[in-house]
Amino acid sequence: MNADATDAPAAPGRLVLLTTSHRVAPGLLSWPAWQTLRAADRVLCADDAHPQLPYLREAGIAVEAAVPGARELVGFCRAGDRTAVVITSTDGDTELTDGLARMAGSGRETMPDLELLPGSYDLPGARLLDLVQIMDRIRRECPWSGVRTHEDLAKYGIEEMYELVEAIEEGDRETLREELGDVLLQVVFHARIAQDDPDEPFSVDDVAGTIVEKLINRHPHLFGADEAHTPEDVKAHWLRTKADEKRRTSVTEGIPLGQPALALAGKLASRARTAGIDAVPAGEGVGYELLGLAVRAEAAGTDPETALRAAARTYRDAIRSAEEAAAGSGG
Known part of the structure; x- marks a missing residue:
């Protein structure tokens, strides 16, 4: 008997945990994922309602509807250098992964090659789908949110925008991210309310579609044949296109x-x-004086609202300093 053959260690095999994103359409898997699935000796999934299963079966890949324990899977892979692929469920299959971790960490087990293979990746903006789904459930099941109207939420939209402006002025990045989320919630909430309108319903997809069309139409230098080489050119394009869209008779319309x-x-x-x-x-009177100042500020390239807010914040700080000084002196 050939000594090299008898002394050679058994091949370890391969155990692949295949993850997929629920934010990507089922069946849209990466090429490495499809290659691994087609070459596998065994494909398993504990979730018989997993959205990928119909597409895998359509592609001729047999999927077992149960996942055995870690030891049984390891034994299968080690016997004859075989590959098993586990399509992970939404709960992460913690019992299996914990079992594999214990076996690998013991130092007493010959483990197959363990691999975590992403089968699909989230596209930019994919988490917005989560927000839409969560808002839909809240609207259907929450006693408070389920009866809100556009009119009920109007004041919150104003408040959230002011809080966003304050976060920008403060330069607080963490707060800025949070406040942007609060503003985004207002958009999604209003869109979900609009979906329930009995006469003129529209959805968040309609809202997104409208702004997409508007952005494309107002950027002909990017999506059309026009040219724009400076910010001033872009602004001129925008104003001309907007005027054509709105057909307004006065420049004051829409303000x-x-x-x-x-x-x-x-x-x-x-x-x-x-x-x-x-x-x-x-x-x-002071009103006309303020108006004149606002007009002059705008002509000089300064937003009067922003300028006054900055001055008012400095005023607030001065008041606090005066209060602290008075408290320190015992006055």
């Missing part, structure tokens, strides 16, 4: 009057300046 007065003055001044209109009214 919300409910916004803070200084921001409103700055927006009116911007529209008027762009259109070449000089129509600042003359009048007496």
Whole structure:
């Protein structure tokens, strides 16, 4: 008998844990995943409702509807250098993975090659699908959220935007991320409410589709034949396209009057300046003085609302310093 053959150690085999993303359409697996599945001696999945199973079976891959324990799987792989693929379920198959970890950590077991193979990867923005799904469940099952209306939520949208602005002004990145999420929630919540409208329903997909079309239409230098080489060119494209879309008879149309007065003055001044209109009214009193300041600030390239907010924050800090000084002196 050949000594080399008898003394050679048994091949370890291969045990693959195949993960997939529920945010990617079933059947869209990576090429390494398909190669591994087709070459495997055994494919298993504990979740008989796993969305990948119909597509695997359609591709001629037999999938066992149960996953044995860690020791049995290890024994199968070690016997004859065989490959077993476990398609992991949403709960992560912790019993199997814990068992494998114990065996590998004991130092007394000859383990097959263990591999974690991602079968699909999330695309950018994929977590938005989670948000839509969660919002849908909340809308259906939560006693409070299930009866909210657009009117009920209007004040929260304003509050969240102010909190977002404050996070930007503070330069707090963690808070900025959180506040962006709160603003995004308002969009998804309103879209889900709109979906229930009996007369004119629309969904978050309709909302996204509308803004996608608008962005494409207003960037003809990217998605069309036009050219734009400077920020000024882009802005000119945007304004022309927007004017064509809205068919407005006045540059003041579309400016919300409910916004803070200084921001409103700055927006009116911007529209008027762009259109070449000089129509600042003359009048007496602090209101007209503030209006004049806002118009001059906008013409100089300064947003009056932002400038006053920055000054007001400095004013707030000065007040706090004065309070601390007074408290320290016992006054």
